[in-house]
Amino acid sequence: MQVQAPRRTPKIQQVVEFVESLDDNHRLKGKEDGETYLIEPNAISRIYIENRQVLAETTQGDYHLGLRLYQVLEILPAYFIKISQSEIVNLKEIERFNITPNRLVEIHLKTRKLATHHAVTSKQ
Numbered sequence: 229m230q231v232q233a234p235r236r237t238p239k240i241q242q243v244v245e246f247v248e249s250l251d252d253n254h255r256l257k258g259k260e261d262g263e264t265y266l267i268e269p270n271a272i273s274r275i276y277i278e279n280r281q282v283l284a285e286t287t288q289g290d291y292h293l294g295l296r297l298y299q300v301l302e303i304l305p306a307y308f309i310k311i312s313q314s315e316i317v318n319l320k321e322i323e324r325f326n327i328t329p330n331r332l333v334e335i336h337l338k339t340r341k342l343a344t345h346h347a348v349t350s351k352q
Contacts, residue, residue, distance in 0.1 A: 275317075
């Protein structure tokens with residue numbers, strides 16, 4: 229980042245520090261309808277791939293992230309886990325689990341959405 233000013237005043241320094249701190253707290257930049265928003269991780273229930281785009285699902289709607297899934301996972305706090313090749317979930321947003329008769333795990337989120345199914349392996 230580059231800031232140009234006649235001299236570095238305390239106010240200019242505050243602006244520089246604020247902008248630099250935006251990435252420090254794991255916020256993601258998401259786009260919706262041409263606008264860019266800063267998204268707090270605790271507002272995200274899951275991040276998923278749809279039509280080759282990475283989306284963050286929040287209570288406010290879905291936002292295009294413009295990053296690859298592995299890049300998003302590197303930014304997010306530890307309470308996010310990758311549950312499949314195309315989905316990351318917020319552990320704080322999980323309401324319950326279900327194991328189906330065909331040995332898949334259904335992850336039900338507080339938003340009433342169902343996360344991706346995963347095969348359960350058993351040791352026999």
